[in-house]
Amino acid sequence: MNHFPLALWLADPHNGRRVDRGKGGQRKESVGGLVQKRWNEDLQSNFQALIQQVEMRDFVEEIVHSRGDWRSNYNHLLDLLTPLIRNIGIMAHIDAGKTTTTERMLYYSGYTRTLGDVDDGDTVTDFMAQERERGITIQSAAVNFDWKGYRINLIDTPGHVDFTLEVERSLRVLDGAVAVFDASAGVEAQTLTVWRQADKHHIPRICFLNKMDKNGASFSYSVESIKQKLKVKPLLLQLPIGESKTFKGLVDVVTKEQVIWKSSPGLDDGKVFEQKLLAETDDPELFKEVNDARNALIEQVADLDDEFAELVLGDFSESFDSLPADKLQSAVRRVTLAQKAVPVFCGSALKNKGVQPLLDAITMYLPAPDERSYDFLQWYKDDLCALAFKVLHDKQRGPLVFIRIYSGTMKPQSSLYNINKNCTEKMSRLFLPFADQQTEISSLTAGNIALTVVFKQSATGDTIVSSKASAVAAASRAGRDVGRKHGPSSEIESLLLAGVEIPEPVFFCTIEPPSMARQPGNTVSLWVMSYRETILNSVQATDTLDRVIGDKRHLVTVELGVRPWEEERSTTAPVIEYSENFTEPLQADLREAVEHGVRSSCLQGPLLGCPVQDVVVTVRSVTVHSGTSLPMVSACVSRSNKQVLEPLMNLEITVGEDHLGAVLGDLAQRRGNIQEVQGRQDNKVVIASVPLAEMMGYSTALRTITSGSATFTLELASYQAMNVHEQIGLLNRRSGLV
Ligand SMILES: Nc1nc2c(ncn2[C@@H]2O[C@H](COP(=O)(O)OP(=O)(O)OP(=O)(O)O)[C@@H](O)[C@H]2O)c(=O)[nH]1
Numbered sequence: 001m002n003h004f005p006l007a008l009w010l011a012d013p014h015n016g017r018r019v020d021r022g023k024g025g026q027r028k029e030s031v032g033g034l035v036q037k038r039w040n041e042d043l044q045s046n047f048q049a050l051i052q053q054v055e056m057r058d059f060v061e062e063i064v065h066s067r068g069d070w071r072s073n074y075n076h077l078l079d080l081l082t083p084l085i086r087n088i089g090i091m092a093h094i095d096a097g098k099t100t101t102t103e104r105m106l107y108y109s110g111y112t113r114t115l116g117d118v119d120d121g122d123t124v125t126d127f128m129a130q131e132r133e134r135g136i137t138i139q140s141a142a143v144n145f146d147w148k149g150y151r152i153n154l155i156d157t158p159g160h161v162d163f164t165l166e167v168e169r170s171l172r173v174l175d176g177a178v179a180v181f182d183a184s185a186g187v188e189a190q191t192l193t194v195w196r197q198a199d200k201h202h203i204p205r206i207c208f209l210n211k212m213d214k215n216g217a218s219f220s221y222s223v224e225s226i227k228q229k230l231k232v233k234p235l236l237l238q239l240p241i242g243e244s245k246t247f248k249g250l251v252d253v254v255t256k257e258q259v260i261w262k263s264s265p266g267l268d269d270g271k272v273f274e275q276k277l278l279a280e281t282d283d284p285e286l287f288k289e290v291n292d293a294r295n296a297l298i299e300q301v302a303d304l305d306d307e308f309a310e311l312v313l314g315d316f317s318e319s320f321d322s323l324p325a326d327k328l329q330s331a332v333r334r335v336t337l338a339q340k341a342v343p344v345f346c347g348s349a350l351k352n353k354g355v356q357p358l359l360d361a362i363t364m365y366l367p368a369p370d371e372r373s374y375d376f377l378q379w380y381k382d383d384l385c386a387l388a389f390k391v392l393h394d395k396q397r398g399p400l401v402f403i404r405i406y407s408g409t410m411k412p413q414s415s416l417y418n419i420n421k422n423c424t425e426k427m428s429r430l431f432l433p434f435a436d437q438q439t440e441i442s443s444l445t446a447g448n449i450a451l452t453v454v455f456k457q458s459a460t461g462d463t464i465v466s467s468k469a470s471a472v473a474a475a476s477r478a479g480r481d482v483g484r485k486h487g488p489s490s491e492i493e494s495l496l497l498a499g500v501e502i503p504e505p506v507f508f509c510t511i512e513p514p515s516m517a518r519q520p521g522n523t524v525s526l527w528v529m530s531y532r533e534t535i536l537n538s539v540q541a542t543d544t545l546d547r548v549i550g551d552k553r554h555l556v557t558v559e560l561g562v563r564p565w566e567e568e569r570s571t572t573a574p575v576i577e578y579s580e581n582f583t584e585p586l587q588a589d590l591r592e593a594v595e596h597g598v599r600s601s602c603l604q605g606p607l608l609g610c611p612v613q614d615v616v617v618t619v620r621s622v623t624v625h626s627g628t629s630l631p632m633v634s635a636c637v638s639r640s641n642k643q644v645l646e647p648l649m650n651l652e653i654t655v656g657e658d659h660l661g662a663v664l665g666d667l668a669q670r671r672g673n674i675q676e677v678q679g680r681q682d683n684k685v686v687i688a689s690v691p692l693a694e695m696m697g698y699s700t701a702l703r704t705i706t707s708g709s710a711t712f713t714l715e716l717a718s719y720q721a722m723n724v725h726e727q728i729g730l731l732n733r734r735s736g737l738v
Pocket residue numbers: 092093094095096097098099100101118119158159160210211212213214347348349350351
């Protein structure tokens with residue numbers, strides 16, 4: 001069934017404006033021929049389902065049959081449809097099966113007509129990578145499809161740790177997420193990282209235990225690892241029927257229905273399955289297991305949801321058997337949205353089992369855009385507030401900016417204000433990115449993902465509103481005094497109500513050796529960039545700047561104290577405090593000048609020119625003849641005792657027992673500190689910390705010593721002091737002495 005034209009049709013008022021009946025009762029549409037071709041019986045039944053779901057039959061039928069003013073009805077219709085939107089992401093460890101699961105979702109929703117296979121390199125994602133030249137690349141942005149009347153915007157989140165920033169960007173605009181696990185491995189390193197990021201953004205999640213067909217797959221092991229490692233309460237909404245080679249389907253714990261997929265030749269694409277109530281005679285053991293699981297689930301949910309507890313204790317305290325499935329589903333939905341627990345589902349994407357129930361679960365348990373509460377929405381009321389979360393470059397059209405609309409309506413041919421860039425941007429065209437096409441639309445409302453053209457300056461993470469006045473109004477509703485602070489950056493800070501937090505980069509690299517002869521020097525400087533500097537002792541310094549420029553004398557004396565920051569959590573920006581000598585606070589502009597001076601002095605330390613971190617700067621006195629900047633602050637910092645800090649990485653390696661010795665030996669040579677070696681099914685997982693400087697080319701080295709059988713993830717842990725020898729070696733390399 002091809003559902004996807006429905007959203008196209010709904011998306012564009014022009015498409016829906018003229019609907020006639022053609023031969024054989026088919027509706028004919030006059031615009032572009034696009035909808036005309038696809039408006040078929042399937043679509044009509046899908047549309048009927050949609051109408052029933054939103055309980056607006058009369059309204060929709062009226063506008064479908066009218067040739068009147070679609071435009072005026074259109075936004076109202078979109079508002080009514082908001083509860084049917086799911087902006088979701090799929091997050092996973094590398095190779096857990098994210099691409100395969102996505103591929104199956106696209107296939108069952110009717111978006112693709114053949115099943116792709118990552119191993120054959122013919123998935124939609126692979127196809128798009130090859131097709132990038134052609135124009136718009138929508139991979140790792142948003143793919144939209146319809147499922148049983150819901151519009152699912154699937155925002156891709158790359159699984160590899162190298163793409164943490166991509167994950168962070170896209171998580172910000174998700175309303176919910178599906179975490180995909182390899183059921184033979186349980187929770188793996190990268191899942192932990194993205195899970196923590198999703199926690200930060202309070203994103204409700206469901207879990208999909210994929211690869212249930214794989215040797216070593218274990219439902220109970222994976223559930224236990226979710227409980228232990230992610231520290232969440234898993235709600236078992238399904239139980240597998242069989243495991244590894246015997247895996248053939250699942251039982252819905254809520255409805256007690258079993259779903260078994262047919263795998264006879266020609267019927268193995270997973271579209272055909274048998275769904276019926278599990279009877280005791282089918283499998284007495286499984287029947288008992290499902291009953292026990294259902295009772296446990298009811299008790300678990302009742303513990304988390306008062307409304308449900310009341311219902312259970314009131315009407316069903318004698319027996320849970322007659323408790324209606326929809327009551328349990330609603331309660332599971334509430335606890336999922338409140339992030340008190342996480343529903344767990346299972347299947348095998350590769351063997352085409354379990355993906356349709358997963359799609360049902362997405363629509364049933366993950367939130368609609370209007371069910372998420374974002375603080376800043378109350379300040380914008382009905383004004384436009386949107387977030388740019390991805391920028392792509394199209395050869396013909398220039399930058400294409402993906403935008404998540406949180407409130408208000410976006411229209412083409414309008415001027416919008418970018419708060420972060422403090423500029424007005426012209427948007428010429430607005431598209432709904434749908435499937436592999438972009439449909440031009442005349443407006444789009446909150447909850448939707450839009451694609452805009454001719455935003456010249458907007459970048460990932462920028463907040464877009466209708467005008468500067470609207471930003472100021474929102475900021476004042478938020479109780480932020482925009483006029484109080486001075487300087488453009490503080491004004492922007494005051495106005496900023498939504499943004500993407502960009503993780504601190506480990507490297508900043510621009511590599512352009514003018515000739516091969518200069519290559520070694522370049523390499524050294526690249527190495528040096530990721531270090532940090534700090535101080536070890538407290539020091540004080542007084543400095544005076546006395547300079548005549550033109551006919552004006554600039555005279556300022558500053559007394560500063562600098563001491564190490566001794567809290568457990570590092571701080572990259574200097575902590576600035578004022579001594580008790582100040583009986584009155586400094587004037588705002590003078591204070592800003594002093595603080596600016598302190599901050600700029602910490603951008604480049606005196607040893608390597610690397611950022612200075614973990615310092616507390618106390619301003620003791622400031623005597624000013626005439627106001628000026630304070631560049632002498634960096635000199636004060638430079639007089640103190642310095643120490644180079646190097647980046648230390650958390651490393652997790654999954655390796656077979658055969659190669660464990662080689663991996664540990666190699667780590668010892670890299671100044672690695674092995675913290676733990678855990679067992680995970682047939683593999684060993686080495687958890688270690690190691691200086692980043694020792695990890696260059698590690699993927700090649702690991703591949704060589706383990707014959708390509710190991711995987712690893714690396715993430716920044718902290719910065720640690722180098723020992724004296726290593727520091728001298730580094731400084732010598734830096735100054736070209738070795
Ligand atoms: N046995 C089994 N293998 C699967 C299943 N799903 C995916 N795979 C295989 O696992 C490997 C990785 O699958 P992908 O879908 O590319 O995984 P991914 O999570 O998208 O990987 P990255 O894009 O590298 O993060 C491929 O060889 C798939 O064929 C499954 O359900 N069962």
